[in-house]
Amino acid sequence: MGTYQVEKIDKDSRARFIKNLLNDIQALQIMLKKGMIESKVMHIGSEQEFCLIDENWRPTRDAIRILKAIDDPHFTNEIARYNLEINLDPEELKDNCFSVMEKKLRILLNKAMQTANKYGNKIILTGILPTITTQELSMEFMTPNIRYELLNNAVKLLRKKDFEMHIRGVDELSINHDSVLFEACNTSFQMHLQIAPDDFVASYNWAQAISGPILGIATNSPLLMGRELWSETRIALFQQSIDTRSSSYTLHDKLARVTFGNSWLSGSIIDIYKEDIAQYEVMLTNNVEKDSLLELKKGGNPKIECPQFAQWHYLSLEPSLLWCN
Incomplete structure (x- = not known):
């Protein structure tokens, strides 16, 4: 590129x-x-986005240092400093692939949770974090x-x-x-399907x-x-x-x-x-x-x-x- x-x-x-x-x-x-x-061969894949919040359920700015501490290629940053994303490895679409994917996702979420706790953060899975205000949409949060x-x-x-x-x-x-940081309010769980x-x-x-x-x-x-x-x-x-x-x-x-x-x-x-x-x-x-x-x-x-x-x-x-x- x-x-x-x-x-x-x-x-x-x-x-x-x-x-x-x-x-x-x-x-x-x-x-x-x-x-x-x-x-x-058909494969499925998925992405899980999540928010980082403090003890008052407000978005934090700790995504970069938490990402560095996690030190796992399955994780990546998002547009805002209070979002991270998990990218799971593709699984062949057969047998118990969905159960396997769920187990791997839970392991990675637990890893994120434990690392975030060390920095006074919690993680939350939600489509839109209700506690976001215009303050968290300023460029310092990008x-x-x-x-x-x-x-x-x-x-x-x-x-x-x-x-x-x-x-x-x-x-x-x-x-x-x-700024476009309104887009940072959106998080989701995404599934990908490889087809012929x-x-x-x-x-x-x-x-x-x-x-x-x-x-x-x-x-x-x-x-x-x-x-x-x-x-x-x-x-x-x-x-x-x-x-x-x-x-x-x-x-x-x-x-x-x-x-x-x-x-x-x-x-x-x-x-x-x-x-x-x-x-x-x-x-x-x-x-x-x-x-x-x-x-x-x-x-x-x-x-x-x-x-x-x-x-x-x-x-x-x-x-x-x-x-x-």
Whole structure:
């Protein structure tokens, strides 16, 4: 992976990035056609995000030192200093794989809990931590990671103004803020499913079809900033926290960065990436070190870096991905 840049993107940088992205997509298309993607074995994986709180149930700023003390590659930081994430190893989808995954997750959570206790912290699993206030959304609570800084600057550059949040439920929340740290309020347990390339279209569509009922079962985050809002406030919070559109009426025709999509998929996964490129303005560019298409033509097996970062660069969200989250 190359280095990222977010200052006003010039035409040459944009053209190079899109060229590399299109080459990666073309390489992926060739790999799918030649059967170079694993298809005989199915795996599942998962991520568990959690909050760090003090004795008064308020978010702390200790994630970095706790992460260092845990010293385990299964753990990683999140955008805020009061969040951490556990990434479990993939398990083959068979036999008692879910029980195995649960056992491993409990072991890692206990490890996090014991380490956090040494620093006067507790961990809590919750969709939105109800005790977060605007104080914990200031830049001093952002994890010092170039990825988050660039994301924040990119959205602000496109918006040309501060972030606006307006959510109406039982109560109403309307607030302006100067960073994307509203997104840090959201945490979740995420499941990942590896499927055969030939099954992608069908799996995408059934994931889209059942996302509503699954979401209805899983709702657990009605509270934000002391207000009772949606039954699942994380949807509106995620949608608005990284929306690059201004509230100006002249910009209402722009597409939202977070969306459930607009149709059933009938082609392949390639069509999703192509649609994102066509519909969304580039937010970030990076200096790709290898041309995946050239590497593939030389007989290599490229990592296809650009597509996996396309969702971040364009910040669109397909329905099946939202369901997984």
